[in-house]
Amino acid sequence: MPSHLSRRALIRGITAATAVATLATGLAACGGDSEAATTTDAAGTVTVGRVSNGAAKETVLKVSEVKSISAELPASVRKSGKLVIGVGALPAGSAPLDYVGSDQKTLTGSEPDLGRLVAAVLGLKPEVRTFTWENLFVGVDSGKVDVAFSNVTDTEERKKKYEFATYRKDNLAFETQAKSTWNFAGNYENLAGKTVGVGSGTNQEKILLEWQAKLAKEGKKLTVKYYPDQNAYSLALNSGKIDAYFGPNPGVAYRVQKTAHTPQATRNAGTFSGAGASLQGLIAATAKKDSGLAKPLADAINHLIQNGQYAKWLAAYNLSNEAVATSEINPPGLPLSNS
Secondary structure (H helix, E strand, O other): OOOOOOOOOOOOOOOHHHHHHHHHHHHHHHOOOOEOEOOOOOOOEEEEOOOOOOOOOOEEEEOOOOHHHHOOOOHHHHHHOEEEEEEEEEOOOEOOOEEEOOOOOEEEOHHHHHHHHHHHHOOOEEEEEEEEHHHHHHHHHHOOOOEEOOOOEOEOOHHHOEEEEEEEEEEEEEEEEOOOOOOOOOOHHHHOOOEEEEOOOOHHHHHHHHHHHHHHHOOOOOEEEEOOOHHHHHHHHHHOOOOEEEEEHHHHHHHHHHHOOOOOOEEEEEEEEOOOOOOOEEEEEEEEOOOOOHHHHHHHHHHHHHOOHHHHHHHHOOOHHHOOOOOOEOOOOEOOOOO
8 A cells, every 4th residue: 555555354253364364265256356246335325334344333324426526527437337446455455444344255444435435426336346456556557447445655656657636644653562662753763673574565665665775874774574464474473573564554553453452462663654754645546647537536535525424434444543634636745766
């Protein structure tokens, strides 16, 4: 996610393949850089987990503008009256982070929902736009997007172009077949001789390639294969073409839950910080460097933390174990040597 996004689309009652086709169609209908379908909330409220297809418990939260925080916004954003939120959900989405809901049109998930909560604190109308992962950053660079809420990892490399307001721990996980006895156990040497799937251009790819290089120096082989979405790597995992998939922990946890007691059952074979062994990775709202948005974004998130809406948002998506105590502006991130 995100950092890297693994892609996810299991729609209840239909096959995974059909689900991905349906989800991709719904997202494409929004357009790669156009406004996603949304549903209007009552004044002073934000509904999280709406049409979530079982990925979240729908919860209505009371959220009002905080004038002292909205006053910190850059004049251009405040004058526009809207917060343009970018989400890298194309082509197939990634539950529980971002995907098309059960109404086949609304972009739902933990990431756009947090964006809507932050917009409410800032007194702005949320406008959510969907992109491919790569084009999400183009959207921020070009000004089409004010801020990305899309499981983006705080890295020192990205700080050259972006500023961050953190909101969740960034953990990665290895997903294997439930019958597999292999475990990562926090040791890259356990990857020797394995074939692991990953998404291209993601933070987990960078970490995986670093381990691959280390193993090569030891005369050992790690094979890395690339997959564009959830359906593709799930098929590869189920057919034994890969031993494991390396992706964001939220998506892996969700899939393990959804596939339990089915022939396609998977399990979590170990986690790893998205920032490497020496630093806890962090997921952050991402804006263009020197945009002036990092502070109001962080203050808005901290307001949600202090007033309980943040905890309820995480709980709705079963992500409470990834909570942070406070939103930080540009804290130490994935080192340049790893990013």
